[in-house]
Amino acid sequence: MSCNPDTSAEVIARLKDEGRDYVAVGVVHPDLPFMYGDAEVDVDQFDFLVATESEQHGLFQVPHLAPIPDTDYAIGLRASALIADGGTLQLGIGAMGDAIVQSVLLRHQRNEDYRELLKRFDVDEHCAQLVETIGGRGIFEKGLYSATEMFVEGFLHLFQGGILRRPVYDFWALQQLINLGQCNPDQLKPECLVAMAELGVRELRGKDFDVLQYHGFFRDDCYYKEGQLFSASGVSCAANMANPTSQQFIAEHCLGSQLRCGKVMHGGFLLGSGAFYSALRDMQEDERRKLAMCGVDKINQLDQNPRLYKAQRQTARFINTGLNVSLNGAVASDTLENGQVLSGVGGQYNFVAMAHQLGGGRSVLMIRASRVQGGKALSNVVASYGACTIPRHLRDIIVTEYGIADLRSKTDEEVCIALINIADSRFQDELLAGAKAAGKLSPSYTVPLQFRNNLPHVISAKVAWARAKGMMPAYPFGCDFTEAELDAAKCLKAAADLSLTQKIVAIINGGEETELASRILSVLGLCEPLGFKDKLIKRLIQRLAR
Structure with a gap:
């Protein structure tokens, strides 16, 4: 089943158990890598096999488009120091996941530079004990094993980099x-x-x-x-x-001489760029067999074989993202306060709960401290919120670009303090006032001076230094955009960050059609606008691309 044994195998097993009629159709695609584990099934499982061609139906790809933002690099660096050598790693897709992978590679391949980064980002100053207790700064001598719902491209880089190499066995x-x-x-x-x-x-x-x-x-x-x-x-x-x-x-x-057929990863499904699929296709079979695919019923919980999975998933770090965190430690990851659903929950809740079931397991939720919406900066650390994906009783570790908050087993007051300390300093006073009004903080409490400089330009300066040293490149794993497309994306992002009033003013003022503006308009197909809306967009781009 290549990339998708995640639920297919379980569905067929249930249909058989229930004695229900079904028809199984297999689509054979020449560009999909042949994966092993539960993905390898008997041909008799299918009633029909349909052949397709690459030219007719290309594989769905997730290209490398946007650069890793400064905030995500700061978050990824901190999260990478929480990963224990010889442990287990789960990651999700996106820029933060890529930032973690780049940081982990740096930790293993350029360890002195990595340690210098931890100092510059104040990890050693504020989180030394936590890093020493549950993570590390050293290279991965034992290596890592992964149990992850989504086999993202970052795991391939960790495998090729000699980090994803701790084999596990199925007894x-x-x-x-x-x-x-x-x-x-x-x-x-x-x-x-x-x-x-x-x-x-x-x-x-x-x-x-x-x-x-x-x-x-x-x-x-x-x-x-x-x-x-x-x-x-x-x-x-x-x-x-x-x-x-x-x-x-x-x-x-009867005793053998050495073990074989160990797996360094169990994944539910794989998704990535064309280069990702190609690399898996071209990989030697004995290497590809180490990357086993299986159903999410095995990945996302322990129920099916708890003794085995607990033994395999030692010192597990389940690292995922959230939209915001309230001062009681609850996290919203999929739904806004008004009920608007932004994404599926996926396996996040399962992994957070599993972290509490496993001895030595920890859940790490990464959240940007602030965001820009309608031209206005807003805090993602909030006093309270009307939606919740991860409840307060499962609170564990929260990471923002400004620090790490260890919330497990802490009192409500300790949780408030830890989260305000890693919030954007522009919103700390408001958060303090809200917590005190709710009786969660002592009226005399103030934010320590070392946490009063949590500002975006501070992070940008640190990332710029690291980027100049080749430690935090904008595109660590390549880019599928041309320079002109990158310019267009940057311009559109700048336009999206403007408030409605700012957009109207920019359109009224307009601008000259510079060489940069011409390239962007060409990429967007707006050289000859056909309608009134296109003309407005053209004026906005001409104003921004100066």
Whole structure:
């Protein structure tokens, strides 16, 4: 199923279980990479196979269009310091996710520069203890594993960069032994058998044997039948891992030399640019097999196999984005206060809840401290809000461009203080007044001086310094726009940030058709406006592109 085993496999399984009639149609596309895991299904699952051609139906692509904003780079840098070596990572799509990937690559490949950035962005000054406790500043010696609903392009860069390389295996006791350091995947020893029995693995079942043999724990020339393990010569013993006689027999005749077929990522579906699909298609099969696709019923919760998934997802960091955060720690990510829905929730709620279920797991929600709407700056840290995606009882870590707020297990007053400290300083006084009026803060509390300079131009200056050093490039993973298209996008963004009054004034004043304006108008097809609206847009662009 290539890019989409996320819900398809589950739907078909449910239809079969319910005895319902259905027709399954598979569309064969030559440009889709052949992925493994649950994406690999028997052809008999389909009633019809339909062939298509690239020229007729191109793959849906998410091109690299906009540069990573300064705010997102500051947020991504901070979030990257919360990721623990040897842990688990989940990311969403978008500029903030790309900023995290670039920061993680910098941490691993240019570690001294990365540490300098943490100092310049005051991470060491304000969040040193949190970073040391749950994250890190060093390179990824053990590597990362990913369990993510969306296999975004950033994970490919982490894989190619040698960071996404911690393999996991599909037998709970085996994975636990690896986590405990009692099983070396590169050199299996008889002691593993005793340790596995001590974990509670005794009578092996056929399906357990199959999984362990798939991963190389048992040699390919041995086999299981009716509660017995048989060697290549046909001699057998009871398939009882706790029996000393069986342990000796297995060590001599059945134990493999090293593990194989580990997965460094489990993803529900993949989405990205044409270059992303091409890179996966061209990847060697043994490498592509490490990037396993499976249903979201396995990714987004622990219910299906809690012992296994908890063992695999150690020190998990589930990193997602939100629209705003209220001073009680609740986050709105999909819906505005008036009920307008901006996006689906996706797996965000599941991952936040899972972070609280997993030992060492943490949820990280990234939120821009402010936004410009109708030409006016507004705070995304708010006193209260009439919509909620993540409730206050699941509050955990919030990251803005100005800092990190660790909200887990904190009192309401501590949460208020932590969030106001990472809010835009232009709105801190208003937030303080609201919190005090609600009885959440002591009347005498004031924002410490070190948090009173949370302003956009401060962040821009720091990012500019990093960009000049090649640490925070505008397009770290390439751009699919031409220079003229980039100019047009920048101009349209500037127009969108204007208030209605500012737009009217700009249109009235107009401007000369500079070389820049001509290029932009050509890209937008407005060289010869046909209607009144097009003429107004042309005058606005001529005014802005000076």
